[in-house]
Amino acid sequence: MNKCRRFLLIVFLLPVILLTLTSVLWAAEPVKLGEINPLSGYLAKHGWEIHQGILYAVEEVNARGGLAGHRVELLSRDDRSSPEVAVNQAQELLYREKVVGLLGGYVDSLVGPISQLAARHRVPYVASASLQSALTRQWRNPYFFRVSKLEGIVEPLCQFISQTLKPQRVAILYMATPGSTEFATEVAGRLRRAGAALPLMEKFRPGARDFSVFLLKVKEAKADVLISGGFFPDNLILVRQMRERPVGLKAFIAPWGVAYPSFIEEMGPASEGLLGLCAWNPGVTMPGTEKESQAFVQGFRHRFGVEPNTTTMHGYTSARALLAALEKVLQKKEPLTGATICRELAGLDLLLPMERLKFDAYGDPMYYQQVVVQIQQRKMVVVYPPARATGRVQYPWDF
Template identity: 65%
Template structure:
């Protein structure tokens, strides 16, 4: 009998020790989970390498700064925001794989980033299937918001580029003949088609409309057509490097035109610096730049420029601000959603985004039912004496326009 009692006592003690070890082991293996639950995880996919890396890195910096800004103030309702960044290598297939990793493995509650619609499109489709809101920083293609998608939002839209550009040409410069060069990407193609159609309503003829592939090494044939067709204005839908090459070849061929306008690539300090005196009179477009901000946001804009410059050791630009604006939108929506009874989930964040109304340096940010911004409008800027001056619209102009050559 005693042996049986001793066995039961020993067995009981062993079981107690086993349970204690199990508790300790669980704490070691899973102790981080309760802490992790308090962290709000956001994902970001951008082209940090590859052909679009220059602007992808700028968007990344804007997003990073917005998240760090929120965390410096104590986070979202006391919860730290963790930003998980992924590089899509400027490739749609990689963008899709990175999105899958963030959604399925990392369990992020929202997505940010994206440069050019060939990279944005696969992200938006997968995010919608997973009911996770995605706020794109640089997206233009109309088809992405043509179909109902309650989880896709963007801080830019093609109409905010085409409309001010065509009004400026139709009401201010009034050329008779223009030439359009555009890149073989969905957004740039849509831009060229929209500009051609809109200018036609002003009686302006598009005498050359030519497509090129990213990284094209030579534009001399296009410029020969510009000269032969006597185009007065050249409109470029290319990016930074494309416009550097195009403008240099324009000078080499001594092609006389009234104006050169490129919505993307010209309104950058680096572009102006690299062009030097040859950049005088070039026109670009931007939604924001240091010194060019929405009325009423001057101080906020100055604070952003100062803080960003201290953090990254360089001045922000319009692309940086697109990333910052997208992040500010998602963070504001997360802050509203986290207070809701149902807790933090994709549907709650999406509803908060739909009802958002923020006055930011780049725009008053409100979304329509398709997820497009209601108040996104770029301004026309021109390089004058090495500085960017707003020349249109008139109400925001800091100088009158001058002839390019």
């Protein structure tokens, strides 16, 4: 009888004990992080993708008990694809909310001003999608880190074009943003040194709705390959117009906006043969991270009801880096200051689905390297580098 009473007492008290322990756990002061992304405006699609990746990483940490007993509170802000708004949102997070770290960012016209503000406040900023070399090499900022870099795109792209496609004449279209402009300049220089002629390089402003005149110039220039430095909406328009009026191209390649399941779905058969680059996608992951990558895909689908993509993974990776650094500081029972967090960020060495993440002395990722993919039968097939290839490139193609 006494045993029965004790059992019933335990059953009755167990939920109370668990509730009390949970309350004690979350009684610790939360760790406040700020996130600034273009959630509306021209860049909203990619801003939401980064946001979902960051949010998923934060929810993962909180689901396992937080960081050393501290719940992570993510404060998300919309920069509306505007540098001025991005600065205002960053000031609000730094002055009023007193966040200990910043995340997010898409294109360097938005990332750059935030990085400078973060430096003045001595708050670490781990950018999710940043490329402009001046942000780390020209303006030394010990509080700025990022999970991507331009070299990780330019090098595999130029090697693939010069070694595999071997075109005689290349045309380049690029956007009037710091990252896209630097990308076009770097690619043009490398291809010229490899012996290719570049009869056409043209810049366009964000939000352009018609590329028909440019495509006429491509045809007149008799280009073999067209490289587009535009984003998802730009490449949708460009490819549609190119399909309507072929210009004699043998290959079309775009580092941004093409290697997305949503691009393939929207373009349908018109996406066949297009070339793009990505750092990660479902089925395209760092060797040795296949199980972790698959678990991420399944969990993400369940949480958001959509397929994750390479931009999502950039957001997730940046959050994983900052969260890992914060946890190391808390485990050492040190205060969360810019100095302690940056020290741990500088010492990270993580194997993640997108990359082995280790920062160099400038805050750039040491091992970030994208792969070249081609859309074949509505699937992304890795065609370069050879060590990671899952198929052979189909070339030439008639565009």
